[in-house]
Amino acid sequence: MSSPNYLIREYPLQQGALEIAYIEEFFNEFPTRKTAAEIIGRLEGREFQILMADSALPDESAAVVPVSYKVSHELRAEEHDPQLADLVARLSDTIDFGRERVLYNWLGATRLDWRGQGHFRALTEEQEFWAVTQGYDSIVVKTKNRYYDMRGTLDSLQFNVIKLEPAADPLESKVYLAKRLGPFVLDAHRSRRQVVRG
Numbered sequence: 129m130s131s132p133n134y135l136i137r138e139y140p141l142q143q144g145a146l147e148i149a150y151i152e153e154f155f156n157e158f159p160t161r162k163t164a165a166e167i168i169g170r171l172e173g174r175e176f177q178i179l180m181a182d183s184a185l186p187d188e189s190a191a192v193v194p195v196s197y198k199v200s201h202e203l204r205a206e207e208h209d210p211q212l213a214d215l216v217a218r219l220s221d222t223i224d225f226g227r228e229r230v231l232y233n234w235l236g237a238t239r240l241d242w243r244g245q246g247h248f249r250a251l252t253e254e255q256e257f258w259a260v261t262q263g264y265d266s267i268v269v270k271t272k273n274r275y276y277d278m279r280g281t282l283d284s285l286q287f288n289v290i291k292l293e294p295a296a297d298p299l300e301s302k303v304y305l306a307k308r309l310g311p312f313v314l315d316a317h318r319s320r321r322q323v324v325r326g
C-alpha cells in the first residue's frame with residue numbers, strides 16, 4: 129500500500145486566524161478557545177507560521193475539511209506581551225535567547241476522528257522544514273502532565289523535556305520541551321506532503 133500524501137495549507141495572518149478560531153470550535157477538550165482577534169494580536173509584527181492539514185470526510189470522500197493545525201511563532205529575548213515575557217523568563221535558565229533563534233509551538237491539535245493518521249507528524253515536518261530554512265535553532269513547546277496524547281506525540285516527534293514545573297496536583301504540572309534543529313532533523317522526515325501557500 130502506498131503511503132498517504134498529506135495535503136497542507138499555509139495561511140497568511142487574517143485568513144489563518146479565522147480558520148484557526150473556526151477549527152478550535154471542534155475541540156471540547158480545550159478549556160479556552162482562541163478568538164481570531166487573540167490570534168492576530170499574538171502573531172502580528174512577528175514571524176509566524178499557520179499550517180492546516182486537510183482531509184476527506186470519512187463518509188463522503190469528495191468533501192475535504194481541515195482536520196489538524198499548528199501555529200508557531202518566534203520567541204525573542206525581549207518580549208512585551210506579559211505572557212511571552214513570562215515564558216522567556218521561565219526558560220531563560222535552559223535557553224540562551226540572546227544567542228538562539230527560538231520558534232514557539234503555540235497552538236496545535238488534530239480533530240478526534242482523524243487522530244493517529246499522521247496529520248500532526250506531517251504538519252510538524254513541514255514546520256521543521258520551514259524553521260530550518262528560516263535559521264531557527266530550536267522549537268519549544270509547553271504542555272501539562274495530564275495531556276498524555278500530546279506528551280506521547282511529542283515523544284514520537286523527538287522533543288526533549290527541558291523543564292518541569294511541579295504543581296500541587298501532578299496532573300497540572302507544566303512540562304516544557306524543546307527540539308534542536310539542523311539539517312539532520314530533515315533527514316529523519318518521512319511524510320509525503322503537498323503544500324499550498326497563500
Ligand SMILES: CC(C)(COP(=O)(O)OP(=O)(O)OC[C@H]1O[C@@H](n2cnc3c(N)ncnc32)[C@H](O)[C@@H]1OP(=O)(O)O)[C@@H](O)C(=O)NCCC(=O)NCCS
Nearest residue numbers: 237238243244245246247248249271275277278280281284
Ligand atoms: C496530540 C495530537 C495533536 C496528535 O495528533 P495526530 O494527528 O493524532 O498525530 P499523528 O497521527 O501525526 O502522530 C504523530 C506521532 O505521535 C504518535 N502519537 C499520536 N498520538 C499518540 C498518543 N496518544 N500516545 C502516544 N503516541 C502518540 C504517533 O504514533 C506518531 O508517531 P510515529 O509517526 O512515530 O508513528 C492529538 O492527539 C490531539 O489533538 N490531542 C489533543 C491536543 C491536546 O491534548 N492539547 C493539549 C494542550 S498541549
